[in-house]
Amino acid sequence: MSAPPRLSSSAKTTSGPRSTHPVRERTLKFSIAELPVAIRLPLAAAAMIFLAAVASTQAALFVMTRHSERQTELLGQVYLDGLSAAVLPYARTGDAAAIEDALRRALSFHEGIIERQVGFVDSRETVITLARDETGTPQPLPGAITAQPAGVLRRDDGSVWFWRSLQIGDRSYGKVAAHLDASGFQGDREWLRWLLFFADLVFSGLCAIAGFFMMRRIQQPVTIIAQRLYQAALGTPKPIEAASMPDENSSRMMFHAFNAMVHASRERESMLAHMAEQQRKADLGQLAAVIAHEVRNPLAGMRTAISTLRRFGDQAPTRDETLGFLDRGVDALGQVVDATLASYRPQADWRPLTRRDFDDLRLLVEADSRARKVTLLFDVALPESLPVPALEVRQVLLNLLLNAMRATPQGGRVGLSARIGQASLLLAVSDTGEGIPPSLARVYEQGPDGLEGPGLGIGIVIRLVERLSGRIGIDASPQTGTTVTLTLPLGSEERQS
The missing domain is CATH 3.30.565.10 (Histidine kinase-like ATPase, C-terminal domain)
Structure with a gap:
């Protein structure tokens, strides 16, 4: 049995000379708190809509990815079912040539997922492995296959190793292993993920923009009241014209209440002026x-x-x-x-x-x-x-x-x-x-x-x-x-x- 290969990855790193000259950074100081409330509140609502839409889509993508991985594992187990059925009769008799021939026949048929390599490890840890490569040179089996009775090992290139024991009752006749190429499924899944991600950004952005203008429209009566109150604090309060009143009943009631307050304030000022004149005459x-x-x-x-x-x-x-x-x-x-x-x-x-x-x-x-x-x-x-x-x-x-x-x-x-x-x-x-x-x-x-x-x-x-x-x-x-x-x-x- 050949020793399993060690998976390693290397990355070429290049670094230029570190500059010793000072770098002037220009920072734009801006605070959202400086914006008026009429802008801050719609922006906050739009941000909440955008974040909620993106978060919900990402959660759905995460659930879909996990479900796809489980489907791939289930497909691998189904493949091992067929491979076990083909190898088990020869594994019970210990016929190595027949086992190799059964593995070769399994490699000759494929539809959907392509198996890169199949193998069998008997109870004496004798390894029989065949590859689909034209050279016919199989790779060594991963060490996890001999160490564990069953498992799943994913590779960075999108392929997956599946293995499990051939066991009838308490007796084990060995392990069957299959190296399946799931890169096509993984590529389709990644393409679908990015498609949904960008579609979600566009849809969330549109919803955020719509929410911004909707909040601006809802907040417009309050903004008008706030502006009139500020003007009243700086001078004589003025009533709101009928043309500026919204059609919504509750907002119109608020505007009528403000106009009533303005009229009451004017009457009070007139009364105070009259009383001041009377007091001046009395003095x-x-x-x-x-x-x-x-x-x-x-x-x-x-x-x-x-x-x-x-x-x-x-x-x-x-x-x-x-x-x-x-x-x-x-x-x-x-x-x-x-x-x-x-x-x-x-x-x-x-x-x-x-x-x-x-x-x-x-x-x-x-x-x-x-x-x-x-x-x-x-x-x-x-x-x-x-x-x-x-x-x-x-x-x-x-x-x-x-x-x-x-x-x-x-x-x-x-x-x-x-x-x-x-x-x-x-x-x-x-x-x-x-x-x-x-x-x-x-x-x-x-x-x-x-x-x-x-x-x-x-x-x-x-x-x-x-x-x-x-x-x-x-x-x-x-x-x-x-x-x-x-x-x-x-x-x-x-x-x-």
């Missing part, structure tokens, strides 16, 4: 009422000064003091207007608080105190000048004193005290009225005529105290009246700028 009315309320207080003091001047104008000291007060009253009117406007815009002018401001306050409220028969008490223990805004402090104290006058019955007392605390100015306005009820100070919620109103005076007080970073406190009881305390931090004259 102007409030500003006018504040100015009227605050201006008439110094006017009352100036009226008192004019009455004093008429009665005691022949006395030089009284005349000079009254004329000076009138001059300061005129200045106070302008300051009142500036202070009122300061509630709506930053205050530009600034001057320190002086003792003269408290004298002016006394003169401003004396006429009201005499008319109401209320005793006015001032207790001011301050230096000549303090680093706090004079105009704001005058306005706060004037409002508090006048409101205290209105809250105090005849024969009562209204007092003002001023002291220096720890880096702060301590002010207190007290009265002997009925006190503030639990529903908050009605006195401070009264309008300029003493009737229930919008509380313009207390609004100015609160805003001015907040601007001065101060604190306000109220102590009230029906027995002792009301005391309003103010704590204002002392600043520096740098605030004049």
Whole structure:
């Protein structure tokens, strides 16, 4: 028995000299995420359709290939059935010449699959092999035939070795082997595989293109809505024209809902504009009422000064003091207007608080105190000048004193005290009225005529105290009246700028 040949393959490899020069690579940086959603989504759908079609076809090709291989194996086993039937009678008698003659007769008939070589290995491993080649020189049998009782061995050239034992019961008479040429089947199978592969690529590509445009058509309503929403975010939203609406019912409902939202947004903007106009008019009315309320207080003091001047104008000291007060009253009117406007815009002018401001306050409220028969008490223990805004402090104290006058019955007392605390100015306005009820100070919620109103005076007080970073406190009881305390931090004259 000749030794089986060793199958070997060689490949000629050529390699050129490795270049040592640097190679400049130009890379095109592109990200799918940079594409708009209207393109990305159809592309994703087209890619999924293409991959699904290719994958399903390749799976079918894989199953078909495996089935074809099993059919080839089954055909080989059928061939071995006929070869075994021809050789077995001579193998049982050990007639080697008859076995060789039976193998030769098997080679003389072929239809479909062509056998390249047949062989027989007896129990003593004596090999009888014949080839179809014209030279009649058979190749050595593969070593797997002697090592294994049965099997299949495929070669790279498309041929297949089949072998199995000739066994009756427990006795084996040898092995029959056949080298069949299945390259024709394999070539047809490969041709069919490539044909199906390219046909699948074309069909999958067409399906992907159709899916892309189908998704674009389905996504078109959403794209239009997205564009209109983006335009609405940059400006005034506009409704979608009827000509741009699709025929599909659910999409038309979405477009109608968007148009309803646009109309509601326009109505809301119109309402907000109307409310803003109403609020502007209300603010102007409030500003006018504040100015009227605050201006008439110094006017009352100036009226008192004019009455004093008429009665005691022949006395030089009284005349000079009254004329000076009138001059300061005129200045106070302008300051009142500036202070009122300061509630709506930053205050530009600034001057320190002086003792003269408290004298002016006394003169401003004396006429009201005499008319109401209320005793006015001032207790001011301050230096000549303090680093706090004079105009704001005058306005706060004037409002508090006048409101205290209105809250105090005849024969009562209204007092003002001023002291220096720890880096702060301590002010207190007290009265002997009925006190503030639990529903908050009605006195401070009264309008300029003493009737229930919008509380313009207390609004100015609160805003001015907040601007001065101060604190306000109220102590009230029906027995002792009301005391309003103010704590204002002392600043520096740098605030004049």
